[in-house]
Amino acid sequence: MSTTLKKLNQQVMVITGASSGIGLSTARMAAKKGVRLVLAARSEDALSQLADEIVQAGGQAVPVVADVSREEDIQRIVEAAQQAFGGFDTWVNNAGVGMYGKLEDVSVEDMRRLFEINFWGVVFGSRAAVAELKSRGGALINVGSTVSERAIPLQGAYSASKHAIKGFTDALRMELEADGAPISVTLIKPGPIDTPFPLNARNYLETEPQHVPPVYVPETVARAILHAAEHSARDIFVGGGGKGIAAFGQLAPGATDRAMRGFVIPRTKSQKPPLPRAANALDRPSERLAERGDYPGHVKATSVYTTAAQTGLLRGAILVSTGLAGWALWRSSRK
DSSP states (O other), X not given: OOOOOXXXXXXXXXXXXXXXXXXXXXXXXXXXXXXXXXXXXXXXXXXXXXXXXXXXTTOOEEEEEOOTTSHHHHHHHHHHHHHHHSSOSEEEEOOOOOEEBOTTTSOHHHHHHHHHHHXXXXXXXXXHHHHHHHHHOEEEEEEOOGXXXXXXXXXXXXXXXXXXXXXXXXXXXXXXXXXXXXXXXXXXXXXXXSSSHHHHSEEOSSSOBOOOSSEEOHHHHHHXXXXXXXXXXXXXXXXXXXXXXXXXXXXOHHHHHHHHHHHHHHHHXXXXXXXXXXXXXXXXXXXXXXXXXXXXXXXXXOOHHHHHHHTTXXXXXXXXXXXXXXXXXXXXXXX
């Protein structure tokens, strides 16, 4: 069954993790386009502030304080959407947390908690969304990562959770297509994005972590999410570097491993002392209504690759991205 998605200004959209980073950027951008919003996050004060901001600007938004790792909280999001707007047309599973450290150093308890939020939050959200959308049609959008395709050192647990999201999303898509369900299922795979992600992450490193370039503004991901809400898409990479490294890793996995060891590990560690454990969002909500982080380098405002992929120039974009990523990794491995 073909899936026909509504125009944004006719949609109700659920966004989890709406109070920070990509979720916050998506919520604000969607509100400007006339989307009615159901905003979910653990940060109660930040979420209420965001909903008030949108309503005062003439939009419609309902806040729902929820922990996506709790299936009963997911059901409360569904009920809030039904009560406020009669249901929803697009569900965006965006909530997630990060973790930095060598896999032999991080605790199993913290890894389990990360999976409860990152993976099980997507599972619970996807199942709830599918149950509603099977009868009315719509879009399910899961936010993965470029590390869904290519794991990176010092973020092993996070990479594993995003690999799991990709496997779940791909399998769910095939099953829904086999059933003829009118649901578009998209996996968004951002590269490094200048959000509070490193600030909110559980950190085992001896310094504060930072992104490894190229780094993009959160609006690049928000645009991709809103594109997927209107146009059926299997997956969307945000940032040509991530797509290139994923492709190069399939062509030359050993060389990619060597290059990433030499490039990623030293550049992940900043010169700043680590924040106290109490600052991480694995244990508690951040309550910071912030789209951007504190990345000190150049932040790209657009992704040429992502724009080309969405406008039909995909083959050329893939070739360029793979070539540039391969060249950069080769240079790194020679140093």
